[in-house]
Amino acid sequence: xxxxxxxxxxxxxxxxxxxxxxxxxxxxxxxxxxxxxxxxxxxxxxxxxxxxxxxxxxxxxxxxxxxxxxxxxxxxxxxxxxxxxxxx
Numbered sequence: 534x535x536x537x538x539x540x541x542x543x544x545x546x547x548x549x550x551x552x553x554x555x556x557x558x559x560x561x562x563x564x565x566x567x568x569x570x571x572x573x574x575x576x577x578x579x580x581x582x583x584x585x586x587x588x589x590x591x592x593x594x595x596x597x598x599x600x601x602x603x604x605x606x607x608x609x610x611x612x613x614x615x616x617x618x619x620x621x
Contacts, residue, residue: 571601
């Protein structure tokens with residue numbers, strides 16, 4: 534989050550990125566804080582092998598932006614141990 538609070542969200546799907554943004558927004562609302570998609574500073578998406586973004590990655594970024602995301606969207610590649618910035 535922009536205030537430094539970490540938030541972990543996963544679909545538990547190793548084969549695709551697609552996140553349900555509405556479900557993610559529900560997870561951002563806790564009893565003590567009411568975060569929204571626009572409060573997210575960085576999203577790090579893990580790839581096991583690929584070091585480049587897919588069409589699904591770009592579609593997910595566009596969907597997140599439609600819901601107010603303005604932060605960085607990064608891919609971490611486990612094979613190369615590097616992080617890559619995805620831009621639409």
